[in-house]
Amino acid sequence: MKQKEMQLITIKGTKEGLTFYIEDDSSFGEIIEELEEKLAATPTSEKNEEEQSLSVIIKLGHRYITNEQKKQLESLIEKDNRFFVERYESEVIDKIQAETWIEQSEIKTISRIIRSGQVVEVIGDLLLIGDVNPGGQVRATGNIFVLGNLHGIAHAGIDGDENAVIAASYMNPTQLRIAKYISRSPDYESEGVYMECGYFDKEKEKIIIDRLQVLPYVRKELRGLERRILNG
Amino acid sequence: MGEAIVVTSGKGGVGKTTTTANLGTALALMDKKVCLIDTDIGLRNLDVIMGLENRIIYDIVDVVEGRCKLAQALIPDKRFESLSLLPAAQTSDKSAVTREGMLDIISELKQDYDYILIDCPAGIEQGFQNAIAGADEAIVVTTPEKSSVRDADRIIGLIEQKEMKRPRLIVNRIRNHMMKQGEMLDIDHIVQMLSIDLLGIVVDSDDVIKASNSGEPVALNPNNKASIAYRNIARRILGETVPLQSLDEESGMFSKVKKFFGIKS
Numbered sequence: 001m002k003q004k005e006m007q008l009i010t011i012k013g014t015k016e017g018l019t020f021y022i023e024d025d026s027s028f029g030e031i032i033e034e035l036e037e038k039l040a041a042t043p044t045s046e047k048n049e050e051e052q053s054l055s056v057i058i059k060l061g062h063r064y065i066t067n068e069q070k071k072q073l074e075s076l077i078e079k080d081n082r083f084f085v086e087r088y089e090s091e092v093i094d095k096i097q098a099e100t101w102i103e104q105s106e107i108k109t110i111s112r113i114i115r116s117g118q119v120v121e122v123i124g125d126l127l128l129i130g131d132v133n134p135g136g137q138v139r140a141t142g143n144i145f146v147l148g149n150l151h152g153i154a155h156a157g158i159d160g161d162e163n164a165v166i167a168a169s170y171m172n173p174t175q176l177r178i179a180k181y182i183s184r185s186p187d188y189e190s191e192g193v194y195m196e197c198g199y200f201d202k203e204k205e206k207i208i209i210d211r212l213q214v215l216p217y218v219r220k221e222l223r224g225l226e227r228r229i230l231n232g
Numbered sequence: 233m234g235e236a237i238v239v240t241s242g243k244g245g246v247g248k249t250t251t252t253a254n255l256g257t258a259l260a261l262m263d264k265k266v267c268l269i270d271t272d273i274g275l276r277n278l279d280v281i282m283g284l285e286n287r288i289i290y291d292i293v294d295v296v297e298g299r300c301k302l303a304q305a306l307i308p309d310k311r312f313e314s315l316s317l318l319p320a321a322q323t324s325d326k327s328a329v330t331r332e333g334m335l336d337i338i339s340e341l342k343q344d345y346d347y348i349l350i351d352c353p354a355g356i357e358q359g360f361q362n363a364i365a366g367a368d369e370a371i372v373v374t375t376p377e378k379s380s381v382r383d384a385d386r387i388i389g390l391i392e393q394k395e396m397k398r399p400r401l402i403v404n405r406i407r408n409h410m411m412k413q414g415e416m417l418d419i420d421h422i423v424q425m426l427s428i429d430l431l432g433i434v435v436d437s438d439d440v441i442k443a444s445n446s447g448e449p450v451a452l453n454p455n456n457k458a459s460i461a462y463r464n465i466a467r468r469i470l471g472e473t474v475p476l477q478s479l480d481e482e483s484g485m486f487s488k489v490k491k492f493f494g495i496k497s
Contacts, residue, residue: 113427115389116382133385134423151425 015086016088017055018170024061029071035076042082056083060090078150104141114138134174140164143222149192153177162200165219167212171196176207183207234265236338236348237469238367240391242383244354245433246375247404250444252351253281253450255371258466260315261451264346267306269318269337271314271363272353273328274319276320283447284317288358293321296333302340308356311452316345319446328358338366347469356390356423370399371431375418385426400431402465408479432465434458 009029010021022031056077065073065088074085080127093101108122109129116135120126125142132138136152143165144156151170155177157164162179172192175184195212199219216223239252250271270278273293279285292307294313296316302318309315320338321328341348352363364370370391375385384401391399410416423430437458443450451462457477464474464487 115392116386118389131425131427135382135386149425 009038011038017057018083019057019059021059022061022063024063028065032072032076035073039076039079053078053081055086058088058209060088062091064090064092064094068114107145108140116152132173143167151192154198158189162202163219163221165197165199165215165222167197167215168195170194171198171209176209178207181205181207183209234342234348235369236350236367237369237371238343238350238352238364239371239373240301240352240360240364240387241380242354242356242387243374243380246373246380248354248373249277249281249351250440250449251371251373251402251404251434251462252298252349253278253444253449254462255466255469256282256315256347256349257312257449257451258463259347259349259469260309260312261463262466262470263314264470265314265344266347266349267316267318267341267345269341269348269350270320271334271350271359273320273359274322274325275353275473276322278351279307279317279319280447281348281444281449282317284309284319285447291319291321293324293328295337296329302337311460326353326357327363329362331365334362335366335469358394360387360390361462364394364396367396369397372399372404372426372428373402373404374422374426375404376411376419376422378417381417381422381425388426388428398428400429401426402431403433405436406433406479411479430476431468432461433479434465435477435479 004151008023008026011027012021016037058073070088077083077085102223103123105124107125107127109127110120110122111129113130114120114128114132114136116133119137119139120128123141126138126140127147128138128145129147131149132146132152132154136149138144138146138152138156139155139158141157141159143162144167145156146154146166146168148168149170150166150173151173152173153175154166154168154173156166157179160179162181163176166176166178169190171192171194175182176198177183178198181200183198183206196209197212197215198207198209199215200206239248239255241248249270252268256266259266268282269292270276270279271292272278279288284307287307290300292305294300295302295305306316306318309317338348350363350367353359371388372384372391373458388399401423403422406419407416411418419430419433435457436455437450437455439456440450440458443453450456450459453459462475464477467474
């Protein structure tokens with residue numbers, strides 16, 4: 001009762017919905033307690049029943065919460081179907097998350113020739129300095145950049161990232177694969193082209209191969225050095 | 233201490249055995265002590281090309297399984313004292329020789345010979361692994377055909393994973409007229425793709441087949457283009473700098489006349 005004046009949770013209304021500011025120096029138990037009180041205190045308006053439930057953004061400050069705690073919060077907030085948790089915003093993430101984050105946004109540089117029968121797979125972007133010979137394969141969860149001749153298979157976005165691109169100094173691949181899409185070379189003998197890139201076009205639903213110069217226009221995020229990374 | 237060189241290709245029929253026989257002969261011509269080992273167990277050929285088939289008493293499997301001493305299985309060549317052959321067995325298969333057995337044989341041979349040329353079977357299985365086990369260096373043979381170059385690429389990849397010197401390349405069976413017309417891959421293209429050093433090029437010649445059938449390696453013939461190519465390769469193995477052979481045919485009367493009138497052949 002003595003702490004009643006100190007608010008642990010501040011609720012603010014915005015155009016999009018509600019934002020819950022949660023103090024980050026109190027225990028999780030106290031938060032749950034106060035949240036229960038706060039939610040009980042808000043009257044259930046009968047009129048709004050047909051309306052959509054309000055979206056809630058939870059700002060956690062420097063508090064780190066586990067997935068179980070997230071579930072606990074969500075079940076509490078979404079109990080009466082009045083609110084739903086849109087997202088969490090926290091200043092901190094845990095170490096494993098941070099490591100995968102770094103790994104996925106890193107460029108892995110490999111300098112060698114990928115010969116027939118060899119497969120190179122990386123997490124994040126791949127910068128290959130060397131050739132991919134026919135029968136060789138390079139795979140990355142992110143983009144693939146080949147500083148050399150691409151004759152074999154390149155598969156970018158192997159975990160399903162359709163925004164991944166493939167660029168090569170000399171593009172004459174057997175196949176280009178982006179996420180689940182595959183594009184293969186024509187059946188007639190074709191000369192490769194210097195400085196080209198391949199990307200997935202969402203409208204045409206296929207992989208487009210074009211001059212390297214179009215890349216910054218179709219993938220704006222590649223313009224800057226820093227990658228735009230969404231806080232998970 | 234001698235040097236063990238494996239002659240390999242991945243694909244069959246590109247001329248590994250012919251290359252081994254001729255390089256061995258060419259090196260022996262230069263007074264080097266050479267031992268040829270046929271590791272294509274079950275499908276031996278090297279003895280036939282060398283014309284030594286009728287002299288085989290013991291073979292490599294007998295040595296590995298201890299039925300004879302290594303020296304007993306070695307067949308001296310009928311032309312050169314400094315050339316010997318360790319033949320493959322015809323009755324067993326590739327599993328009859330182990331990696332360790334191979335290493336023992338090669339280290340023993342290295343004491344007595346300058347060069348040990350190992351004729352590798354086609355494929356990338358056990359036989360290939362055995363053949364390259366004791367080698368210090370590899371010579372990759374390819375022909376100017378796509379399939380053969382693909383296999384060579386695969387083989388180079390496997391060799392690069394072993395602790396061996398960088399492999400070197402021989403482009404075999406070159407048909408000049410086809411290469412000129414662009415119907416065969418050109419040598420620059422092959423070398424660029426495989427990105428290993430070119431040890432030599434050998435033109436396709438009917439004499440090579442004739443020589444193989446008669447058991448007299450073509451390298452013995454001083455006037456044949458293929459023979460000169462093999463001798464040049466042998467000299468490069470010894471460390472000499474020899475320019476690549478020109479592919480153009482010696483101009484006959486007809487082409488001289490054409491040249492006179494300025495017609496390009």
